Amino acid sequence: MTIAQFVILGTALFSIGLYGVITRRNAVLVLASVEVMLAAVNINLVAFDVYLADQLYAGQIFTLFIIAVAAAEVGIGLAIILMIFRNRHDADVDELDLMRY
């Protein structure tokens, strides 16, 4: 196993996630695409952790932190989407340009 194969897989996942973040209109799916990007980052971190045989396991521990923060992010994100849905009966990010001007 080479380190490059994992990192390139991560890069591919990241690019796909980025594509999703840009092209998706539904807010929930934008969040899902963000999760794909985070998964890519996690793969990178763990792969490098194992590759470097880190005594502090920093890569794995940061992965755990990312998972925890991602869980928090999804909780809050979905709460916001729910709120928007309740007010506008729609979860389409296209319409969410209230911050304009």
Added chain:
Amino acid sequence: MNFWLLLLVEIVVILVVMLVGALVTIYAELKISAHMQSRIGPYYAGGKWGWAQPAADGLKFMQKEDLVPAAADHTVFRLAPYIVIMSALAVWVVIPFGPDLVVRDLDLGVFFVLAVSSLSTLGVLMAGWASANKYSLMGGLRAAAQLIAYELPLLLAVVAVVVQAGTMSLNGIVAAQAQPWFTVGGIEISAPFLIKGQIIGFVIFMVAAVAELSRIPFDMPIAESELTMGYLTEYSGIRFTMFFLGEYASMVAISAIAATMYLGGYWIPGVPESALNAVGPFVLLAKVAFLVFLLIWFRWTWPRLREDQLQDLAWRWLIPLGLLNIVLAGIFKVVL
């Protein structure tokens, strides 16, 4: 032995254990409920002891037509039962029947159990959504909310055990209970965690387990009188049987986990280490049978809770109690 052959044997053993366990449990449920509620049928089917009742039930389910609603999302609808039954099956991988009688003694056994058993939520939610039926969707959502809510106390109860045992390996937890606790007149006394400071944890675990299994008194997701059958409404024939078997298999599995964590698993005082591989499975089965009986007993004696009472119990009582229990376990661990 060849790796693949061993794997095959192990898979077959798990399947057999799970299927037989589920069937026996179904039979036990019928018999016990019959005794508790004076039902006639289970007494006579098949002549003696009503042994044919579960088989007849199974046959009935199998030969029924496998219906898929026209509006349903077919793929997801078909996939859902597999995920549920898979999560029930996977748990068996780490349950030790004896010091060596375990498929994989994972370093993080308990964690694995919690992880794979949380997958059943996914299956239930998929089933509820894919059925294209409002009862099913409601049932699925209820189930998800309930399973998430009760996963937390379950986890907290397990954490207390892990803290006390100092390991997440189920074999290690059993070994920790077999450790001598104190000596009286030269005789070493050991005790399972149920006695050794985890009584609160055991109660939390069992209550949360009943909720995780969606059995009465926590059967809101499939409440017949409110939601017809909840997420199971549109399922019939073999797929329904899979859900059904999955439920009983997880019932046995979760009892096995509880028996391992709180009642000492395959370990029993007075049996030497060398004999445990032979005696262990029977000891574990006896303990599992006791816990399964408890679950059945609960079901036939208690009424169903209301949805808000259910959430209340989880968030306002069990979770704080679980946190307190962890603190107590920590103190217990430090003091002793």
Added chain:
Amino acid sequence: MVPAFVSTLLPILAFVAEEGGEGGHEAAVQVGNGGALAQWAWLIVVVPLVVPFLIVFFGKKLPFKGWELAVGTMGFIGAYGTALLLANASSPIATEFTLEVGRIGSFAIEWGWVVDGLSIMMYFLVGVVGFFVFVYAKGYMEGDIRFTWFFAAFTLFAGGMLVLVSAPNLIQLIVGWEMVGLASYLLIGHYWEDYANVDAGNKAFMTNKVADAALFIGAIIMALSVGSFSFADMLAVVTAQDASSPLATFGFWAGLMLFIGAMGKSAQFPFHVWLPDAMAGPTPVSALMHAATMVTAGVYLLGRVFPFYLDPAGLFGGQVRVIIMVIGGITLLFMGLLAFVQDDIKKVLAYSTVSQLGYMVAAMGAGAYTAGLFHLFTHAFFKSLLFLGAGSVIHAVHSNNMSDMGGLRKRMPYTYATFVIGTLALIGLFPFAGFWSKDEIIASLYEVGIEGSGTGWFVFALAVAGSFVTAFYMGRAVFLTFFGEYKGHAQPHESSRVMTYPLIGLAAFAALAGLLNMPGIATPFTSWLAARRFPMGDVHAQSINWGLVGLVTAMLALGVFLAYRIFFPDRVTQAERDRFEIPVLYPLLRHKYYIDDLYMDGIVRPTMGPLAGAVLWVDMWIVDGIVNGAGVVARGLAKLVRWFDNRGVDGIFNGAAAATGGSGSVLRLFFTGKVQQYAALSFAGVVLLAVLFIIF
């Protein structure tokens, strides 16, 4: 030096075997470290500091509203204190444990706990007397609206007292000192709806603060001379008789300042004024804090540093001793006299307390360490008993005044019997506790006199007169309260068992505690106290001086007889009684020697008036002047700015605004409010940067 084999014998034997009459002797006791029992003694300090918070937060939800926590704490302290006492009795303990919690320059700030004869005696006292008082308080405070709060503050007091008692250094002692002061303030003002009670609390606090200032100064002098706040370091210097130490230079001032601090807490003349007013607090508070434990803190401090004051060579605090003795003597007699004219039964007992504290202080001044502390010990039992008995009476008749009482002997038999036992103990009738402790003080003073000290004879005379005074006012209190006709309006009846049982328990101690130290017969108490890290000499009687006993007994018989003649209700009419209001003396006593008035008119009002005036003046002229001046300046500036603003600035701003608006209308084409576009653009930027990095 005592031969080695003696030190291996039981300490009691060592003392009985001691030769020599008048002077002191070296107390060379083999002391141990007490093992785990002493090591864990911090528990009795920490538990009562934690429990008040539990009571405040959870008390109201408990079945007894927090009382059970408080009384459990005291029971724990009492049990632990008893265990330590027994351990100390079987093999003497003198050790201390310290933890460094911080540093100020070269001074270590330490927290620790001392376990030796003296502190063990106090642990025992606080725990046992406290336990009885807490039990009693449940009945006394029943129905009080701040019941839970009361027990929280009361338990906090116990915590503070134990911090003080366990202190191995002056810093911790001062912390405890201030904690008990705070608890005292809170509890005196417990019924704060009545403004007089708040005043009493303030008075106690202020008076103590004056003395505390001296205590701080003393502590600082002490620390600077010794180089440490630790008692052990200081006593090591004293024991070494190191005349070159700075302590020898400043010893007198340090000793005087520390003693002034002790005078405040122990209500010695002229700081005694706060204690009678402190009776505004609930009676259990008076019993535990203002009779048994807190007010003895001053005596305890003298005892803790005793070798410093004893100092036979006069290098250190030896010169202060005569001052201590005289102050004690004045206090014991003249404060006792004030009790003659009080109608409030609690005030009678309060002045009695001051007077008895005078005995203790005089004893410490005379160098009679054991005698003074023994009196502290016995006094705690019988005085708290008397207060609780008075409380029981007050509870029954709903009045503090003896003119509303009378004839309660039949109605309240338990209270009566225990109160009489307490009285006999206080006036020192053989064989009750007070006889042994007070007579020992008088005997010690006598010995100081024999040694050739004129002051010793003077204070001895005061002490003997004091024993008459004590007998007289206590006889008066008993006769007015329990005999004759009932003069009040309520329907008195015996208090509930939760109140009478503590009375009985304390009565047992009041009757028997004296037997712990019978000179020449059995003196276990002496050997308990002798367990100290720095052994020292001590003036005390080696055997009972029957001549002195006769003298004192005659004095007290005279006192009781006179009280009987004047105050026994069936014997004299009010008119005859008025005859005893001797012209000059009576008004003098009624007005408490005009000391309170002197403080009020001489210190408080003259300071308060000008102080208020000064504050007003500063407020009116300086503060207001600054504010008004600032206003004027600001208005002037504003005018200037407006002119500048209209002409100069607006032009610039309008131009800038137009420019901003113009560029904004161009730039907002990019500012679409679409998050995804932003994400895409920022990643495009990242890719661009990455490409640039790779290329260059």
Added chain:
Amino acid sequence: MHVSFEQWLTEVANYVFLALAIPTLVGAWMVVTSTNIVRAVLYLVVTLAGSAALFIMLGAEFVGWTVVLVYIGAVIILFLIGIMITRAPLGSHEELSHPATVKIPAALLSIVLFTVVAWAVADAFGGLIIPPDVGATRTGQLAEVIFQRFVIPFEVVSLVLLSALVGGIALARKDDPEEPA
């Protein structure tokens, strides 16, 4: 240690890797392109399960099962609940994505990003192998590091979770009908 592509092809583990990586990528691709919203989220399960499997393959067992427990067991469930509460329709719907005018630039951007980074990685790490003797990470060792070296970040993360919990409740609860919103 470098390996050539031929050597790479001889190792069994790499086929396992491919067997896991390809579904992971396909799942990710379906997440961003599927026209059925629930299926898109279910494909996310495939991607995450793939990544969890890769973690276990790398010996990071605890991280792998945490992904299963937290992501699949909780986050995905939240997604599904969120979708179902916002009345997702059954079946396919094209309007879940932007039209081609957005897709094409986005695809270009992604491809350029991938190319640049992949090229850089291949250049820097190409052929460097992961030490094969790295066994599974013991959970105990991980716990020791978390609770000693990383205890403060750990506490901070717990605070983040707490505030997310409170914030989620505050956002999602319905306002009291008596009070104007």
